[in-house]
Amino acid sequence: MTSTMIHTHALTRHFTVKKQTVEAVRELDLHVGKGELVALLGPNGAGKSTTLRMLTTLLRPTSGTAEVAGHDVVADPRGVRRRIGYIGQGNGAGHSQRARDELVSHGRAYGLSVAAARERAAALIGSLDLDSVADRVVSSLSGGQRRRLDIAMGLIHAPELLFLDEPSTGLDPQNRANLAEHIVRLRAEHGTTMVLTTHYLEEADQLAERVIVIDHGRVIADDTPARLKAAHAGDRISLLFDHEHEAQRAADRVLAVADGAELTRAGARVDLRVDGGAALAPKLLRGLDEAHIPVASVEVVRPTLDDVFLALTGRSLREESAGGPGLERAA
Numbered sequence: 208m209t210s211t212m213i214h215t216h217a218l219t220r221h222f223t224v225k226k227q228t229v230e231a232v233r234e235l236d237l238h239v240g241k242g243e244l245v246a247l248l249g250p251n252g253a254g255k256s257t258t259l260r261m262l263t264t265l266l267r268p269t270s271g272t273a274e275v276a277g278h279d280v281v282a283d284p285r286g287v288r289r290r291i292g293y294i295g296q297g298n299g300a301g302h303s304q305r306a307r308d309e310l311v312s313h314g315r316a317y318g319l320s321v322a323a324a325r326e327r328a329a330a331l332i333g334s335l336d337l338d339s340v341a342d343r344v345v346s347s348l349s350g351g352q353r354r355r356l357d358i359a360m361g362l363i364h365a366p367e368l369l370f371l372d373e374p375s376t377g378l379d380p381q382n383r384a385n386l387a388e389h390i391v392r393l394r395a396e397h398g399t400t401m402v403l404t405t406h407y408l409e410e411a412d413q414l415a416e417r418v419i420v421i422d423h424g425r426v427i428a429d430d431t432p433a434r435l436k437a438a439h440a441g442d443r444i445s446l447l448f449d450h451e452h453e454a455q456r457a458a459d460r461v462l463a464v465a466d467g468a469e470l471t472r473a474g475a476r477v478d479l480r481v482d483g484g485a486a487l488a489p490k491l492l493r494g495l496d497e498a499h500i501p502v503a504s505v506e507v508v509r510p511t512l513d514d515v516f517l518a519l520t521g522r523s524l525r526e527e528s529a530g531g532p533g534l535e536r537a538a
């Protein structure tokens with residue numbers, strides 16, 4: 208029994224669009240262990256969905272290999288499919304059946320007996336909080352309820368490995384938070400290995416123990432959110448003054464206190480990138496007070512995964528995904 212759930216080597220997928228080659232995924236080496244909850248994070252077009260579609264056997268790799276739940280995606284796609292669940296971007300559930308019946312027929316399609324499918328459906332309806340809507344037709348469910356039904360469908364055959372492609376796209380913040388809770392709970396209760404894609408920074412940060420940052424079809428970082436932030440982005444301290452000349456004087460003083468900090472000044476504002484911002488801020492303020500430089504406001508901001516992406520690529524994920532919900536900075 209291996210503890211590896213996903214192992215890819217140089218996994219690659221090209222598309223040809225109007226005689227041009229699009230390198231959607233380039234030589235991806237991925238290793239996911241049993242029980243991990245991993246987020247693939249990256250801007251639109253980074254190659255997240257293409258990666259997931261190859262891992263779930265929906266798309267054949269151009270080259271490279273991928274073994275998923277012990278089966279090769281090209282040599283044994285049926286073996287892979289039996290052991291995984293996949294929740295795609297679209298809504299998999301039909302519309303005219305009742306939610307519970309939809310789940311039972313889905314279980315039957317995976318070879319469960321009627322009794323087993325009913326039992327499993329009832330358990331999932333309970334754990335995904337769908338009791339009050341289970342006997343309604345699918346088309347009458349809200350977006351959040353539909354998404355939870357999709358997840359129940361993906362779990363009906365108790366897969367060891369669940370793939371979720373943009374699970375919270377189109378959901379409001381409340382529903383997103385509920386869904387995140389369900390994902391974490393399902394994982395805790397069943398030990399299901401989960402791989403999800405997202406371009407919501409907060410979702411990756413809060414949900415995943417491990418974030419794999421993908422850009423232009425390649426992995427550019429792979430670690431826990433905390434370690435990614437510690438390695439690639441420090442805290443930011445912003446000091447605002449009433450006058451530019453105060454900011455100028457403050458900049459010199461600040462550097463004397465915060466040795467090695469990365470400092471930028473724009474007008475009456477001074478920004479610092481430092482480690483341990485919360486501990487440093489009072490020292491800075493004392494130093495400025497001693498020098499009789501009045502501070503109009505001070506702010507200490509912990510780094511986000513966007514700062515990590517910015518440090519790695521020089522671009523912001525927020526700008527690239529602008530317009531999508533859920534990108535607002537947490538208050």
Ligand SMILES: Nc1ncnc2c1ncn2[C@@H]1O[C@H](COP(=O)(O)OP(=O)(O)OP(=O)(O)O)[C@@H](O)[C@H]1O
Binds near residue numbers: 231256
């Ligand atoms: N069927 C296809 N035909 C041609 N090009 C494709 C196809 N599917 C994906 N691509 C291209 O491959 C690249 C990667 O797309 P992919 O959907 O994997 O990105 P993504 O990271 O999932 O983005 P998003 O966050 O928008 O879902 C993009 O340039 C996309 O246009």
